[in-house]
Amino acid sequence: MKNLWNDTDEQTYISRYRGKYYTHPDTEKEILRQAYATTLLGADSALTMHGGGNTSIKVNIVDEAGKEKHALYVKATGTPLNLFEPEYFVVMDLDGLEGLKSRVGLDDADMASEFKRLRLARTDRLPSIESLMHAFIPAKIVDHSHPEALLKITNRAGGADLLTECFGKDLAVTPYARMGYDLASAVSESVRRNVGCGGVFIVHHGLVVWGDGAREVYDLTIEIVNRAERFLASMPSKPIRRGAEVSAAESERNYQKAAPLIREALGGGDVSLILLNAPDVMELINSPDASILRNPPLTPDYPMLRRILPLWLDVDLHGGIDELSSYIKAAVDKHVKEYGDYLGKRGVSDQPIIDLLPKAIVHPRMGAVCFGTDEAAAAAVGDFTRQAFSIRRAIFESGGVYRCLAEEYLFDMQYRGYQRDKAAGESKIKSQLPPSA
Numbered sequence: 398m399k400n401l402w403n404d405t406d407e408q409t410y411i412s413r414y415r416g417k418y419y420t421h422p423d424t425e426k427e428i429l430r431q432a433y434a435t436t437l438l439g440a441d442s443a444l445t446m447h448g449g450g451n452t453s454i455k456v457n458i459v460d461e462a463g464k465e466k467h468a469l470y471v472k473a474t475g476t477p478l479n480l481f482e483p484e485y486f487v488v489m490d491l492d493g494l495e496g497l498k499s500r501v502g503l504d505d506a507d508m509a510s511e512f513k514r515l516r517l518a519r520t521d522r523l524p525s526i527e528s529l530m531h532a533f534i535p536a537k538i539v540d541h542s543h544p545e546a547l548l549k550i551t552n553r554a555g556g557a558d559l560l561t562e563c564f565g566k567d568l569a570v571t572p573y574a575r576m577g578y579d580l581a582s583a584v585s586e587s588v589r590r591n592v593g594c595g596g597v598f599i600v601h602h603g604l605v606v607w608g609d610g611a612r613e614v615y616d617l618t619i620e621i622v623n624r625a626e627r628f629l630a631s632m633p634s635k636p637i638r639r640g641a642e643v644s645a646a647e648s649e650r651n652y653q654k655a656a657p658l659i660r661e662a663l664g665g666g667d668v669s670l671i672l673l674n675a676p677d678v679m680e681l682i683n684s685p686d687a688s689i690l691r692n693p694p695l696t697p698d699y700p701m702l703r704r705i706l707p708l709w710l711d712v713d714l715h716g717g718i719d720e721l722s723s724y725i726k727a728a729v730d731k732h733v734k735e736y737g738d739y740l741g742k743r744g745v746s747d748q749p750i751i752d753l754l755p756k757a758i759v760h761p762r763m764g765a766v767c768f769g770t771d772e773a774a775a776a777a778v779g780d781f782t783r784q785a786f787s788i789r790r791a792i793f794e795s796g797g798v799y800r801c802l803a804e805e806y807l808f809d810m811q812y813r814g815y816q817r818d819k820a821a822g823e824s825k826i827k828s829q830l831p832p833s834a
């Protein structure tokens with residue numbers, strides 16, 4: 398992974414915002430440097446995608462009443478990292494946040510009202526759900542990302558041990574914890590127990606790195622990712638078997654035929670579709686090993702796993718339109734019913750149909766069709782789907798067995814209050830995709 402830090406760009410970024418928000422020039426410069434570093438974390442989709450990941454900086458400021466305060470500037474939820482602006486930081490009372498450490502099991506509603514109470518500057522934005530994690534780590538700068546290379550090592554049976562083999566004591570590994578209070582206390586506990594480590598990796602989630610300066614911490618993230626990439630490259634390789642070759646022209650032709658039928662089966666109306674048919678995608682979905690994308694293990698997680706895997710069409714695309722149309726409609730309806738039944742059993746009812754639909758529909762001779770309520774949402778689903786394919790393939794090719802995040806967490810991620818509030822302000826569909834499941 399390329400280190401994108403560029404001193405000239407940094408200066409340009411800083412001078413663009415200088416003098417606009419902060420009084421003390423040194424403090425301002427530090428905050429703006431961290432804001433610039435945030436744009437770099439957002440610039441590589443193998444690090445963060447579509448608002449995932451977040452950053453923070455701790456500084457002393459003088460509040461509106463003229464009192465000196467320890468402040469945490471933390472990324473607001475749902476704001477884009479690649480287009481990050483300094484005003485996307487929410488300014489919080491750091492001492493107040495640290496005081497929440499004693500509130501074991503703090504729930505989302507209480508956390509949200511505490512966050513409101515602890516804001517030091519007026520804003521309508523909600524601080525990241527991971528803000529407590531930033532507050533609890535005793536370092537000036539904290540960067541959190543979801544690096545694909547590390548997920549390729551850990552989203553498998555024995556993945557945590559493999560990561561330890563790769564990094565030794567340089568990186569602490571902690572099991573997945575629910576975002577919010579649980580995650581914050583798991584990570585801070587891991588920091589406390591692993592003195593001298595340069596970061597913590599949360600299994601099935603992402604990387605947290607800290608230090609004194611924006612540049613140093615960004616560099617460390619890139620270094621960790623590069624080390625993970627080298628480790629992956631050194632593992633024994635078992636390439637997927639080659640299947641039928643499908644030309645781009647054939648895939649496009651089939652897409653033109655199936656797209657209107659897919660659109661109709663998804664309920665018609667304002668649905669944007671996007672076709673993934675790059676050579677690596679076609680190679681994978683046509684491989685005899687494509688079962689890694691289509692057959693979730695028959696465990697209690699099955700319906701939830703079905704939900705995050707594409708819906709597979711086993712039908713001859715040369716058939717008549719009516720036949721094809723009713724096949725696709727039946728497949729989508731079956732998916733919606735199964736998923737709705739599952740949610741019903743979990744006590745979630747009255748889900749809008751759009752929440753029950755598959756996110757991607759695959760036919761080996763067409764590609765993967767991803768959809769969203771608008772073009773941006775469809776593109777986001779496309780990016781997450783592409784990444785999920787790439788992670789599963791890398792795990793398979795390095796001899797591993799893919800392991801999904803436990804069902805209770807997947808469920809939690811998609812159906813909990815704070816996340817859904819966040820979703821209301823942006824694309825609904827993209828928020829339903831687990832960032833690193």
Ligand SMILES: [Zn+2]
Pocket residue numbers: 449450527541542543602603
């Ligand atoms: Zn995260």
